Amino acid sequence: MIASNTEPKILDEQAQMHKVAIECIVAIECIAEGRRGGLRPSEDLREVQPEISLTKDFLAALLPTIQGVSNCSSDAIHPSSPVQNILTVEVEYTVAIVNKDVExxxxxxxxxxxxxxxxxxxxxxxxxxxxxxxxxxxxxxxxxxxxxxxxxxxxxxxxxxxxxxxxxxxxxxxxxxxxxxxxxxxxxxxxxxxxxxxxxxxxxxxxxxxxxxxxxxxxxxxxxxxxxxxxxxxxxxSPIVFSGIKDLKLMKTTQSGFQGFFKDKYTTLPERRDRVLSIETLIKWCYGEGADCLDYDCIWRTAHECTLDAFAGPPETGHYSPSYQKTVNCIQTYILDRLPQIEEVEVIMSNIHYSVADLEKLGLCNDKEILTPQDTPFGACASTLRRKKDCPGTYQQRPVACKPRYSVGFKSCIGMN
Known part of the structure; x- marks a missing residue:
């Protein structure tokens, strides 16, 4: 729960009020459990269960009870934070205590x-x-x-x-x-x-x-x-280091298709053997042991080159992509094959669609020469491929979810919007 308060007139008095309020709550709990060995530290709030709204009137009424606790340590209630000082603050201060069932x-x-x-x-x-x-x-x-x-x-x-x-x-x-x-x-x-x-x-x-x-x-x-x-x-x-490429946009005008997909009563997409493949991608990889003593520039250039090769293929002929999911897999395997320092490759990819413009109404034949890009909606996929722990050099056949680590905005950096 979150503590809420109305702004006090004097910040020092607010701090005193907060401290005594917490000590009061701990004292109540000590009495309830029959403890006579002294108050616990005021920071130990996780075992205090109730949520109590503390006003200046409530604190004033509570003071005799707190002072009556036997065998309390002499510094249980600090002289520098008397309840009398709190009574001069024209403010209601509500303290929400953290429940022991949350952390x-x-x-x-x-x-x-x-x-x-x-x-x-x-x-x-x-x-x-x-x-x-x-x-x-x-x-x-x-x-x-x-x-x-x-x-x-x-x-x-x-x-x-x-x-x-x-x-x-x-x-x-x-x-x-x-x-x-x-x-x-x-x-x-x-x-x-x-x-x-x-x-x-x-x-x-x-x-x-x-x-x-x-x-x-x-x-x-x-x-x-x-x-x-x-x-x-x-x-x-040891440090964990990730590197990557984002906002990389690539296109090829042939050697791409999408066929043999599952169909049901809502499927209207025709199968295509030849289409434009346009992607925007983020590639992120993590290193194995000794990640703090690598030639990061060389590795990044090689991973970038692997990505282009996997997407385009040989300059003279290219190679065929049956789906952009398969293109993702090619990028990952190319990187893992050429860079043994890398343990895991994650790829997030957007597929930007292009539709053939209808020029018949203009009396023109369009042999897939004029196309219109579709910003939305677009296809998207994400997968992570890593080396098997018990067999270096071979890979998981099914993508494994990326280990959840806190990332400062990396997932949102691809610009999928």
């Missing part, structure tokens, strides 16, 4: 979409990386959620400043290594941070060339897809 399974927070441009100057030659970074952390306490206690909360503005400072002090060679640096910083610099997740995407700038000569400081926006990574780490475990 937090996740309590992360962070800063999303921190954008930066990093320029590395090597004489007259400049190298750039423009990034959008989202970082979430988890603390070893949930007091900020339960007790309005912000004493351990690292402000999200500090997280933003830290991202910029790490880029300056450590530089950015690859986005994966930068993500590892971010996670390492938060887990080693703060003893109360127990988990960190960094999601980074890189703007696809490519160095401008003229007659094969690269420009020293000019760049061109590329349409080869957006590179991204996700790094997560806990205090106990």
């Amino acid at each position: 937090y399974v996740n309590s992360e927070y962070g800063k999303n979409a921190v954008r930066l441009l990093y320029i590395r100057r090597e004489g007259t030659t400049h190298c750039i990386k423009e990034l959008e970074v989202s970082v979430h952390i988890r603390l070893n306490t949930v007091n900020e959620f339960l007790n309005s206690d912000n004493s351990q909360v690292i402000p999200t503005d500090t997280i933003k400043n830290t991202i910029q400072a790490l880029a300056k002090c450590r530089g950015i060679r690859t986005i994966e290594e930068f993500g590892l640096d971010i996670c390492e910083h938060f887990l080693t610099s703060f003893c109360h941070v127990i988990y960190c997740n960094a999601f980074i995407q890189e703007v696809p700038w490519q160095r401008l060339e003229k007659d094969g000569v690269p420009h020293v400081h000019a760049f061109l926006y590329s349409s080869e897809g957006v590179r991204f990574c996700e790094v997560e780490r806990t205090l106990e475990g």
Whole structure:
């Protein structure tokens, strides 16, 4: 349950009121259970069952009962937080106690979409990386959620400043290594941070060339897809690194069809041996052991090349795709075959349909030369293929659901809307 309150006149008095209210509830529960050995810590709320609305009148009436508890520790009711001070606050404060039958399974927070441009100057030659970074952390306490206690909360503005400072002090060679640096910083610099997740995407700038000569400081926006990574780490475990490509759009005008599908009384789609295949896709892969010491640039370029080869086939002839689901499988198997460092490949794909325009009313014959794209509705599929744990190099015959991990917006990044 969530605590609600009307804004008090004086914040210090509100804090005093909150603290004494909690101590009162614990005292009541101690009395109810016949405990005479002293009050439990006021933070221990999970075993307190009732939901009690505490007003200043109720607290005043409750004070003699609390003071009458025998054998209470001397600091059970702190002198600095007397009920008399609460009575001067013209506010009603309602405290909702957490039921013992519920618990937090996740309590992360962070800063999303921190954008930066990093320029590395090597004489007259400049190298750039423009990034959008989202970082979430988890603390070893949930007091900020339960007790309005912000004493351990690292402000999200500090997280933003830290991202910029790490880029300056450590530089950015690859986005994966930068993500590892971010996670390492938060887990080693703060003893109360127990988990960190960094999601980074890189703007696809490519160095401008003229007659094969690269420009020293000019760049061109590329349409080869957006590179991204996700790094997560806990205090106990090794870093887990994902890399991927999103917003990759591909089309081929033949060597694609869809036949032999299930039909019922609502099926109107005709079978097609030859059609346009146009896709927008997201490919995300995770690494095996030693993910913190890999050539991420080389792996990403190879995975990108595998994706294009699996979709298009040989330049002279291409190869046939009987469905876009089979194209997904080809992408996954090509990547796993060529990159032994990768353990698992997830693909999310949209199939953008094109319909042949009706030109008969214009007195023209249309031999699949003029087509109209259909933005909506569109087909979509998702699958994850991974190596079998007991037999490296072979794959699951049936796609396995991706292990659920908190992802900073990666599922929504494909733009399926």
